[in-house]
Amino acid sequence: MQVRIYKDAATVAKAAAAVFADEITKKDGCVIGLATGSTPVPTYQELIRLNKEGVVDFSKVISYNLDEYVGLAPDHPCSYRRFMNEQLFDHINIDKANTHVPDGLKCNTAEYEEMIHQAGGVDLQLLGIGTDGHIGFNEPADEFVYPTNVVKLTEGTRKDNARFFNSLDEVPTSAISMGIGTIMSARRILMIITGKNKADTVVAALKGPVVPQMPASILRMHQNVLVLLDEDAASKL
Numbered sequence: 001m002q003v004r005i006y007k008d009a010a011t012v013a014k015a016a017a018a019v020f021a022d023e024i025t026k027k028d029g030c031v032i033g034l035a036t037g038s039t040p041v042p043t044y045q046e047l048i049r050l051n052k053e054g055v056v057d058f059s060k061v062i063s064y065n066l067d068e069y070v071g072l073a074p075d076h077p078c079s080y081r082r083f084m085n086e087q088l089f090d091h092i093n094i095d096k097a098n099t100h101v102p103d104g105l106k107c108n109t110a111e112y113e114e115m116i117h118q119a120g121g122v123d124l125q126l127l128g129i130g131t132d133g134h135i136g137f138n139e140p141a142d143e144f145v146y147p148t149n150v151v152k153l154t155e156g157t158r159k160d161n162a163r164f165f166n167s168l169d170e171v172p173t174s175a176i177s178m179g180i181g182t183i184m185s186a187r188r189i190l191m192i193i194t195g196k197n198k199a200d201t202v203v204a205a206l207k208g209p210v211v212p213q214m215p216a217s218i219l220r221m222h223q224n225v226l227v228l229l230d231e232d233a234a235s236k237l
């Protein structure tokens, strides 16, 4: 695992976008894994800029998102499909037919896993981290869950994500998520973590024991992981 520390979230975003640009340019039909939440937004803005400047061409890129809320239709204002369209896909030259987000209504776990497999697996997977150490929506648990699965969200995660909804009551209680094994199968992983509220999580994930109670800790078992932190997130390392 390689860890790099940058001044702030904006410089992390520039560095993350450069990693994507490099990977996408290197391979025709590159398969990228994408994430939602606040952390990747500045990276997506950078990618939009690079696409508009002609530096990165998404026309042949295939994407798979990590997760989706159970019970939300793709066009629901808080769905991750909608988030991805608004934050990235609507602004770049990607073919929407090549973009995939798990289906929160059909809960197509096995089909989603198979689709990723048929696409040849993920070349570069982007990850954020929850304050509880979740990756995708794989919450702390007694065991690592390997395939794409339906996960019950912890109250902490629901509270963290309530800011995207009108009220906590509206936050779904479960989500469909790529599993730990699905994520670990990506050939390369890029994790971005910013903000002081993640500083304790960073220490636990990067320095603590590799245990399912801290899902992100498993990434230390992967042979090609790059972690980009801002100074706030790295402040307790």
Ligand code: PGA
Residues within 6 Å of the ligand: 036, 037, 038, 039, 040, 127, 128, 129, 130, 131, 134, 135, 136
């Ligand atoms: P955040 O979410 O970027 O909104 O903090 C990260 C995550 O839950 O993976």
